[in-house]
Amino acid sequence: MNKHSKVNRLRQIIAIDKDLETILNLPKSLEEKRFLLRRHLSELLITVFDESQRLPPLEWIVCRDAIWVLRNILAPRSEELSGFSLLSYVDTLLNSTTSAGLQPVSSAFLAELEHLLKGCTGNSGIYKEKPPAFLSHSGRRAAKMRSTDLSRMARNSAHAMSRYCSGLDNDLQRQQSLNKQAIQNHFGITDLEWNDWRWHTRNIIRHPETMGQLVNLSPGEAGAIAKAKKNHIPFGITPYYLSLMDPENNKTWDRALRAQVIPPADYVDQMIEYRQNDECSMDFMFENDTSPIDGITRRYPNIVILKPLLTCPQICVYCQRNWQIEDVYSEGAALGKKKLDRALRWIEERPEINEVLITGGDPLLLADEQLESILTRLARMNHILRIRIGTRTLVTLPQRITETLVQIIARIQEPGRREIVVVTHFEHPTEITPEAMRAVQKFRLSGIGVYNQLVFTYYNSRRFEAAALRQKLRLIGVTPYYTFNTKGKKETDSYRVPIARLLQEQQEEARLLPGTVRTDEIVFNVPRLGKNYLRAAQNRDIIAILPDGRRVYEFHPWEKKLALVDTYIYTDVSIYDYLQRLKADGEKIKDYETIWYYY
Ligand code: SF4
Incomplete structure (x- = not known):
């Protein structure tokens, strides 16, 4: 036009x-x-x-x-x-x-x-069907009609979820096990080495050439990785995670996996620009302003974050801490003995803190003894009621969850006195494999709860995609906990999804699952201030629609009735552009048409 x-x-x-x-x-x-x-x-x-x-x-x-x-x-x-x-x-x-x-x-x-x-004007027209027939009947007759309607709904959602295969499905299991064999052959190793997490950390795939020998990379993917490497932008994948991908690169079932670890070209360019401009801060969440002492972040009255290690066995492109993580599994990423000691003492001196989230990076990359020493020290503080361990190793390196590690963690748990939970980050059903399930089960059998934080990106936002993940997570013993809106960082614009889609997903897809499965809360993380629960409409307002179709929101911080803190202005991605992209990727836009009426 x-x-x-x-x-x-x-x-x-x-x-x-x-x-x-x-x-x-x-x-x-x-x-x-x-x-x-x-x-x-x-x-x-x-x-x-x-x-x-x-x-x-x-x-x-x-x-x-x-x-x-x-x-x-x-x-x-x-x-x-x-x-x-x-x-x-x-x-x-x-x-x-x-x-x-x-x-x-x-x-x-x-x-x-x-x-x-x-x-x-009351013309949204989203309710096309007549009111269900059972409403004009009563008793058994109404119940039978209602049951027929509900069966239709259940069949439709089951059909929609069946589009997304999981690593527990026979076909995918077979494919992923063939991939594993090919990687083992490439490195000339046996199952014994494959099952040793240290072998994986020693052999993290850090170069596009190595990756290209194991899975097909498009010229765009290979070019972006090479450019990232040349400019010291973190990149890396564990051999295990690589075995979950489609070696042929048919752009079908493994797109969510590739998108997590292969940096897109616009991301690489933006990161290079940030690095060249000292004025630009990549600390989108203003963690620097919420860190009272090295290694600690505090945004809530009772909870603190302890970051003993700032590296991971592989790098997620959309990582919130990409401003702190310098490289994949890098030396010198640990907090250092003195700083760690000071951070622990700082917690010790604050009896009002009763929950510590140990994260990073990935703290399960620490040696068993180091982790045990941190846990033991925290366990000696009477005011600590809960220790959360934030780790993605269940997804990226399940071999790390050894019997010894689980025992070290489980020992700290004391029913009625102190709880230990593991919080992980599955993004897609294709990541749910027999290995991941066994790792989760080791914790569960030791009485440790495992929770999932999902980052809702473009790559897992199709109809019923997140619902399929929740179903599988529950079956392997993981409780869905949070679903995060992708941060509004410029470098990961292509991962963002309109807030309206999160709301739609909750109401029209997650809502069809049993309450024991749809246990996650959808949240928008307000920089500096913390989580804003999207389920509660009173926590935000739309204040503008810009000429390019993006909505501007005003978010009200969680403590709005407790303290006079500022609101936060956020410009979303455009619904229209999001739908056009889905369409180009083969989705039927009609399936998403109610999205416009979520605010
Ligand atoms: S596992 Fe977490 S901390 Fe590590 S790169 Fe991914 S998002 Fe960042």
Whole structure:
């Protein structure tokens, strides 16, 4: 669409609400129009409340929410916070003879506005089917009809989940075991060495040439890895994790695995730019501002993070700590004896702290004795009620979970007095293998709970993809714990997913799973301040829709009723662009169409 046809399209969209169209066409000042529009929306809201019979109940709720969003967007406070006035932008496009200096209208912007106005006028049209028949019956007859409807729903979700194979499925197990054999042959090793975690750390795949000998790399992938290596951007994969990939690179079932460890070209370029510019900080979460002493991060009253080691057996591209992790399994990444001692003493001197999350990096790369010494020291502090160990080795290096290690960790547990839990990070069902399951089971059989933190990226965000993961996680003994919105870091823009998709996934996919399986909380991590629970709509507001279709949110920190802390302004990725990308990847956009009505 050229500019002229886009403005014409804008006129058609504005005409969805006739009163709004009339106001925008009046020969009045912007402030007078703002006043009339806000009054119109207030009246519309009153009408919606008074005439609730006019709309079906759920359309009524969509309508109420959409009006609330538009009213908020029109507020001068929102414009000031977001630095953008949707009203002025639309008014100029419709009524001004010149739009010089104005950002071009995008299809993404038009799509947002169209859905918002359809919502405001009670025309979202997302409820196409008639009310279910069982509602007009009662007793056994109603129950049978309801049961038939529920069976249909269950079959549909099971069918959708069956698209995503897991490492426990026979076919994939066979493939992954062939891959393992090929890697063993390449290195000339036996099962004995393969099952030794130290062999894997000694043989981490650090170069595109080695990786290319074991799995097919596209020229783009090989080029990006080579450029990353040349510029000292961390890259590395354990031989075990490599064995989970599709050696043929058919771009089907292993895309989530490759995306985690193969840095895309735009990521590499952005990282190089950061490195060349001293002014740029990669510390997106402002961890430096929440670290009262080396090795410690504190964002909550009772919990602290202890980071004894800042390296991992492989590097996740979207890692929040990529500003601290200098290389894969690198020397000199440990905190150092003196600093570690000071950090532990700091915890010891603060009896109000009762939970310590030991993370990094990956603390299970420490030698058994080092880990035991940290755990024993923490266990001596009477005020520590819980120790969480954050590790991805269950996914990247399950060989690390030896009987000795599990015993060291389990010994610290004392029912009624101190709990130990393991928090891990599975991203996709393809990572759930017999080896990973055995590692999880070792902890479970020793009475240690294992929880999962999922980072919701573009690569695991398709319909029912995360639901399939939750199902499998529970079956191997892992409890879904958090689902994180991918951080809004520039270098990992291509991994981001609109917040609306997280909300949609929770309501329309996770919700179909039993309560024992959908145990995770969807969260947005507010830099410096900590987690914001997305399930609670009162924790955020949409304050703008930008010309490129991105929504701007104002997040309210968790402690908003306890302390006067600032809100946080966040610009999301555009829903339209996200859907277009899914479409290019073969998804049916129709399956996602309700996404526009999640705010
Ligand atoms: S395992 Fe965690 S700390 Fe290590 S690279 Fe991945 S996200 Fe970062």
